[in-house]
């Protein structure tokens with residue numbers, strides 16, 4: 001059975017599945033403007049670093065396709081420079097939707113570079129728009145093949161590690177955090193793609209995944225994907241990772257990434273750092289699986305990664321009721337939304353990501369291959385995989 005999908009396009013129409021409602025409701029929403037794409041990303045109707053990059057790129061392409069077909073043509077198609085100003089404005093705007101995942105910025109920079117090259121080449125506005133449309137669609141279309149490549153690289157590397165330990169015949173138990181499958185990408189997935197590849201090649205014993213609260217990417221999305229793919233899986237609460245490692249033979253932890261710095265520090269769903277510390281204690285290989293577009297060579301280490309803090313309310317709802325309950329609970333919903341004061345925190349700490357230092361990461365996998373640290377090194381040289 002094919003995997004689930006985050007985005008679908010037909011006759012120039014873009015639709016996303018509203019991931020806030022999954023798995024109990026599968027509702028597709030049409031995205032036809034940059035503003036709608038921005039809202040969908042910011043409100044997490046669509047999420048996952050590669051998926052939000054694909055939506056941004058496809059929305060720009062769709063916007064320009066409609067402009068080329070409009071009669072009369074919109075003013076911004078009057079000249080290359082008016083087009084460049086118009087598109088750069090949209091790229092800057094969509095880039096503000098969420099700060100941590102670098103893929104969104106990588107996609108908008110790629111479109112900006114094509115725009116600049118086409119303007120410098122002396123092309124007319126319509127030809128430049130056509131270049132941007134092609135590139136925007138390419139950013140989405142290339143994702144699935146890239147994910148299958150990195151998944152194979154990661155799975156083969158992991159099997160080699162265990163074969164070297166005399167476990168060549170064993171199937172593997174792999175734990176993951178959050179959702180990094182088809183719902184987080186344009187298809188197949190990254191870390192969940194590695195798990196899928198092991199399953200497809202008969203080398204997976206079982207997938208384990210954390211709930212990944214408060215959005216529940218694990219219990220709502222990863223669960224849905226693994227069950228759809230008929231992959232044997234077990235869910236655990238975020239606080240149970242240590243207990244799992246104490247009581248079960250886990251052969252690896254494979255996670256995605258939202259931003260990987262030059263030295264290999266990695267921002268990913270909050271709870272990833274906890275799992276990395278526990279994996280190190282239990283000597284379990286910890287693998288990051290992500291496309292090259294997630295690597296930010298402009299940032300030396302994790303201290304410079306912007307960490308998104310989500311609205312307090314998103315962490316305060318349990319079974320439909322609001323928590324933490326305060327004795328002065330008058331208008332708690334209003335209080336829940338103002339618990340994080342402009343000056344700092346008051347009552348709810350709700351970062352969406354954390355940073356795992358390179359020293360806790362065993363391998364980083366992209367579509368170009370696998371990088372490991374040199375003996376005695378605590379950071380990576382990612383040159384061979386970017």
Ligand SMILES: CSC[C@H]1O[C@H](OP(=O)(O)O)[C@H](O)[C@@H]1O
Nearest residue numbers: 047048049180184256257268269
């Ligand atoms: C391949 S998805 C990468 C990354 O994105 C997720 O975050 P979110 O659900 O908030 O967009 C999670 O950190 C995944 O590992």
